[in-house]
Amino acid sequence: MSAVLSLYLHIPFCxxxxxxxxxxxxxxxxxxxxxxxxxxxxxxxxxxxxxxxxNVHTVYFGGGTPSLFGAxxxxxxxxAASAAFEIAPGAEITAEANPADVTDDFARALFASxxxxxxxxxxxxxxxxxxxxxxxxxxxxxxxxxxLLRDAxxxxxxxxxxxxxxxxxxxxxxxxxxFLTSLSPEHISAYLLKIEPGTPFAARADTLSLPDDDGAxxxxxxxxxxxxxxxxxxxxxxxxARPGFESRHNLQYWRSGEYLGLGPAxxxxxxxxxxxYPRDLAAFLSGNAxxxxxxxxxxxxxxxxxxxxxxxxxxxxxxxxxxxxxxxxSELLRRAETLPARLxxxxxxxxxxxxxxFLVSNAVLASLLS
Numbered sequence: 001m002s003a004v005l006s007l008y009l010h011i012p013f014c015x016x017x018x019x020x021x022x023x024x025x026x027x028x029x030x031x032x033x034x035x036x037x038x039x040x041x042x043x044x045x046x047x048x049x050x051x052x053x054x055n056v057h058t059v060y061f062g063g064g065t066p067s068l069f070g071a072x073x074x075x076x077x078x079x080a081a082s083a084a085f086e087i088a089p090g091a092e093i094t095a096e097a098n099p100a101d102v103t104d105d106f107a108r109a110l111f112a113s114x115x116x117x118x119x120x121x122x123x124x125x126x127x128x129x130x131x132x133x134x135x136x137x138x139x140x141x142x143x144x145x146x147x148l149l150r151d152a153x154x155x156x157x158x159x160x161x162x163x164x165x166x167x168x169x170x171x172x173x174x175x176x177x178x179f180l181t182s183l184s185p186e187h188i189s190a191y192l193l194k195i196e197p198g199t200p201f202a203a204r205a206d207t208l209s210l211p212d213d214d215g216a217x218x219x220x221x222x223x224x225x226x227x228x229x230x231x232x233x234x235x236x237x238x239x240x241a242r243p244g245f246e247s248r249h250n251l252q253y254w255r256s257g258e259y260l261g262l263g264p265a266x267x268x269x270x271x272x273x274x275x276x277y278p279r280d281l282a283a284f285l286s287g288n289a290x291x292x293x294x295x296x297x298x299x300x301x302x303x304x305x306x307x308x309x310x311x312x313x314x315x316x317x318x319x320x321x322x323x324x325x326x327x328x329x330s331e332l333l334r335r336a337e338t339l340p341a342r343l344x345x346x347x348x349x350x351x352x353x354x355x356x357x358f359l360v361s362n363a364v365l366a367s368l369l370s
Contacts, residue, residue: 004054004055004057004257004258005051005054005055005056005057005085005257005258005259005260006056006057006058006059006060006249006252006253006257006258006259006260007056007058007059007060007081007085007259007260007262008059008060008062008249008259008260008261008262008266009040009059009060009061009062009077009081009261009262009263009266010024010062010063010064010261010262010263010264010265010266011036011061011062011063011064011065011066011068011069011263012024012025012026012036012063012064012263012264012265012281013025013026013027013028013032013033013036013063013064013065013068013069014026014027014028014063014064014065014068015027015028015065015068015098015100015136016134016136017134018133018134018135019133019134019199019200019201020133020134020193020195020196020199020200020201021196021199022196022197022198022199023063023064023265024064024264024265024279025063025064025065026281028065028068028069032281033068033069033070033073034073035285036263036281036284036285037069037073037076037077039284039285039287040077040080040262040263041076041077041080042287043262044077044080044081044083044084044085044262045080045083045084047084047260047262048083048084048085049084051085051260051270053084053085053086054085054086055085055086055088056081056085056086056087056088056091057088057091057092057248057252058091058092058093058094058248058249058252059078059081059087059091059092059093059094059249060093060094060249061074061077061094061095061096061115062096063096064096065096065097065098065101066095066096066097067095067096067097067098067101067102067106068098068101070106071106071109071110071112071113071115072109072113074095074110074113074115075109075112075113075114078093078113078114078115092116092117092156092247092248092249093114093115093116093117094115094117094118094119094158094247094249095110095115095117095118095119096118096119096120096121097110097118097119097120097121097145098120098121098135098136098137099120099121099122099137099141099142099144099145100135100136100137100141100145102120102144102145102148102149103148104148104151104152107148107149107151107152107154108152108153110152111149111152111153111154116154116155116156117154117156117157117158118149118154118156118157118158119157119158119159119160119189120142120145120146120149120157120158120159120160120185121135121160122137122142122159122160122161122180123135123160123161123162124139124161124162124165124176125139125161125175125176125177125178125179125180126139126172126175126176127139129165129166129167129168129172129176132165132166132167133162133165139179142183143179143183146159146183146185155186156186156187156245157183157185157186157187158185158186158187158188158189158247159180159183159185159187159188159189160188160189160190160191161176161177161180161188161189161190161191161223162190162191162192162193163190163191163192163193163216163219163220163223164192164193164210164211164215164216164219164220165193165210166208166209166210167208167209168211168219169211170218170219170222173219173222173223174222174226177222177223177226177227177230181226181227181230181232186241186242186245187232187239187240187241187242187245187246187247188227188232188239188240188241189238189239189240190220190223190227190238190239190240191237191238192216192219192220192238193210195208195210217359220355220358220359221355221356221359224240224355227240228240233310234310234355235309235310235311236250236254236308236309236310237308237358237361251309253305254305254306254308254309255305255306255309256269256297256301256302256305256306256321258270258271261276261277262277263277263284264277264278264279264280264281264283264284265277265278265279267293268290269296269297272295272296272297273292273293273294273295273296274292274293274294274295274296275290275291275292275293276290276291276293277290277291278291299318299322299324299325299328300369302318302321302322303318303328303332303368303369304365304369307351307352307353307361307364307365307368308358308361309352310352310353311350311352312345312350312351312352312353313329313332313350313351313352314329314349314350315329315330315333315348315349315350316349329351332351332368332369333346333348333351335367335368336351336368339364339367339368342354342356342357343356343357343360343364344357344364351368
């Protein structure tokens with residue numbers, strides 16, 4: 001196992017389920033959240049003893065809605081993580097939050113807990129779109145949440161933006177982009193809405209007035225251009241940052257680093273194996289073991305993840321990681337050179353996708369890695 005580890009803690013509670021969401025979450029009840037906090041603390045102790053105190057350089061509270069869990073519970077979990085692992089000085093510690101949950105007291109308590117990065121699920125800069133998405137906040141509440149977090153001391157904020165929304169156009173997206181960039185975050189995640197099976201949106205997909213494939217592609221490329229002009233460099237398919245504010249936690253995934261995920265629906269990659277906890281809160285509270293998900297980290301997987309990044313895949317990194325890495329890179333490069341230049345950039349030492357390539361990344365990766 002690597003000496004450097006990322007830690008993900010899933011907080012599976014929401015005030016209500018958004019109609020597009022298929023993440024594992026349940027209604028927030030105080031007694032249930034107390035029991036879950038205790039279970040997570042137990043798991044942290046167990047894994048800390050099993051892994052010989054690796055160096056944890058990122059911690060991420062995802063959900064669900066971690067802000068519903070409360071700053072005090074998040075602080076208790078960070079204390080348990082610090083007792084079980086070596087939390088590196090300057091570690092990136094992120095908590096996702098719904099803007100509707102951010103009060104002055106919450107923001108200050110969250111900052112005092114040790115969290116130093118907040119990811120706010122704003123999703124749109126248009127109140128009508130927020131209503132369609134079933135969000136609990138308005139644009140005014142979103143702006144107020146950012147101001148409160150800044151006043152509390154946060155200097156690393158990430159804002160989420162959804163593209164391809166029902167009834168959306170380039171004009172409505174432009175207003176959302178103007179709104180988010182006016183809040184001056186350090187990081188923006190901008191991703192296309194995907195209609196997931198089993199969600200309320202899927203049940204009424206024919207009535208949603210979604211942009212067609214060409215319209216969604218135009219919105220994505222518009223976002224890439226507008227964010228670049230506003231000083232946010234694209235470093236991954238859906239992620240943009242000011243220099244030095246790329247998500248270190250997510251880069252750990254995309255660079256095939258090791259991570260431990262705790263909670264129902266959380267996945268892990270350690271010592272070449274993948275495993276996960278099932279989407280079952282009762283089973284997690286009962287102490288059930290995670291499920292093995294097979295080996296991970298082979299060349300194809302490594303290349304697939306690397307090509308999600310704007311930096312792409314390098315010959316040197318392949319050679320350093322795999323005995324036949326240089327040869328495998330050469331074969332991938334040969335295939336890449338047959339693809340249109342608008343989709344992929346090639347040099348003898350590196351292969352990377354363009355913004356247009358990111359739009360059809362599944363097809364490009366199938367061509368490169370079949």
